[in-house]
Amino acid sequence: MSTPVSNDYVYALDREFVFHSWSTQGALNPLVIAGGQGCTLWDYDGREYLDFSSQLVNTNIGHQHPKVIAAIVEQASSLVTVAPATANLMRGEAAKRILARAPSHFGKVFFTNAGADANENAMRMARLFTGRDKILSAYRSYHGSTGAAIVATGDPRRVPNEFARGHVHFFNPYLFRSEFHATNEQEECERALQHLRRVIECEGPAAIAAILLESIPGTAGILVPPKGYLAGVRALADEYGILVILDEVMAGFGRTGSWLALDHFDIVPDLICFAKGVNSGYVPAGGVMISKPIAEYFDHHFFPGGLTYSGHPLAMAAIVATLDVMAEEGIVDNARQIGHEVLGPGLQALAAKYPLIGEARGIGLFWALEFISDRKLKTPLAAPLMGQMKAAFQARGLLTFIVENRLHVVPPCIVNAAQVEEALGIFDEVIGEFSGGYMR
The missing domain is CATH 3.90.1150.10 (Aspartate Aminotransferase, domain 1)
Structure with missing residues (x-):
């Protein structure tokens, strides 16, 4: 029994x-x-x-949600799994829907299994595209628990896991506990940007591949950046030929009252990482939205990365149904x-x-x-x-x-x-x- x-x-x-x-x-x-x-x-x-x-x-x-459950069941009845090198209907439809919510100069999606490996692969792309090594990220951040993602993370959980190379941290804005003796949002923004400029200068601009930031740091305390900060980061990155990677894993796909959290700010990144809300976690999925210049670079340069379950049909069906439901309802x-x-x-x-x-x-x-x-x-x-x-x-x-x-x-x-x-x-x-x- x-x-x-x-x-x-x-x-x-x-x-x-x-x-x-x-x-x-x-x-x-x-x-x-x-x-x-x-x-x-x-x-x-x-x-x-x-x-x-x-x-x-x-x-x-x-x-x-019944429509998403039904989509997963329907996909399971026709094709439960298939290798990522194949062309699959749900994979293509999922990428199409995701890019419809991205800035217009984004052209491709690389699918992963979660947010951590999305950040891993975005950093890999940035290093390959720029030929540079260093990644700058914030102390008040969380980017996942895999090899480079946990080292890019700023919170103390990175300390027993610091095995990846080329990571440098800086302080992002947080007026309630200002590192810059700021008394208002404008001062916090200006001083945080000056701090970041000095970090870039001291680390060597020609050595820095990308700045990785959560659009709105989540696990670190839901730190909505002050007006002008993300635009200022973009301007600094452009000045020194550095890419901007926005981590939208927690904040993306409806959480902030917009499709992507970056929609609230004056910034257009080079790479966008996503997971979580893209299919409500029903089947593990994540990915990197890739801007057209970077996507086109890899038309003629080998990309040394991949995952057995990249673009898994069940996860893709869940993405398609989730994004459709979010729009319809x-x-x-x-x-x-x-x-x-x-x-x-x-x-x-x-x-x-x-x-x-x-x-x-x-x-x-x-x-x-x-x-x-x-x-x-x-x-x-x-x-x-x-x-x-x-x-x-x-x-x-x-x-x-x-x-x-x-x-x-x-x-x-x-x-x-x-x-x-x-x-x-x-x-x-x-x-x-x-x-x-x-x-x-």
Whole structure:
């Protein structure tokens, strides 16, 4: 007789056999999830959770969208897999739809399995195209956990993984914790650009292949760049013959209330990396959008890179269906409207109400609350307290995405006003409980 499926059985199975990422294995207590629909998940006991994490900020169209599931099933019935060297209908249709959302001078898509290997291959293309070696990226960034991507990443997780060469970091704008003694967004922008210029000069412009930036740094704290910053980066890159790679893995495909986050800014990059929201994570997929000059270079120069599952038919079918659904159902517009009219104002009201919140910042459905224990010193709220807060949200049926002292508020882009109000009520209740004893 087979063992009945239950929360206890799935939990025991996981703890005995599964090795988890970014974890000390013995301290884990994973949540059991049995199914989902839209913005809701549930376990085997029927306990429901409102998903305000979008898992890892990727389920932009919510869980189990019927049209995308149907597209995956239809593709599975005709061709489950095929080598990347072949021509495949879904692969071509996916690339066509992706490029329709890119700046006009983009011409090709190289498909990968996720965002990390998208960044890996974008850096590879930049080095080959320019004949230069160095990649500049920000300290406040996350670009993936593969070889070069984790070294390009700025956060401390890169330190035990620094095996790749040719990476240099700089400080990107973050007015709340300014590295430049700035008092307003204009000063922060100007001084961050001057800092970047000096890094370029000191590293040797002729040695630098590309500047790699998240359009809006996500895991680092949803740091919306000040007006003029990305345009300034582009101008610096042009001055020195350096390429610009924008990492849209987390911020792209509806998350910010536009198709791509770069649409909010005056910048046209040379390469764009994507993953996550392009098919809501239903089947692993990522890729690099390649501008025409770089694509044409490789018409006559060998590209030394490839992946067995590049452009996997099931992933491509999921991309085609996801992008079609997003257009048909106005999901990008919903993200913009709900973010502007409901979520953003609600989070800003919480920040005004509770001194425990140092800042609320974001755009579309891409927001963060930064928690502090001392308003004068802006001391980050301690990690154990953030863990307790996360547990309190979960106990009330709300799944959240917490990094260090930040609560990232990133529901699926299909979320409605009532669901946002429900989450805001839980935030209010829990933050109110925590505000009593941890603030100076």
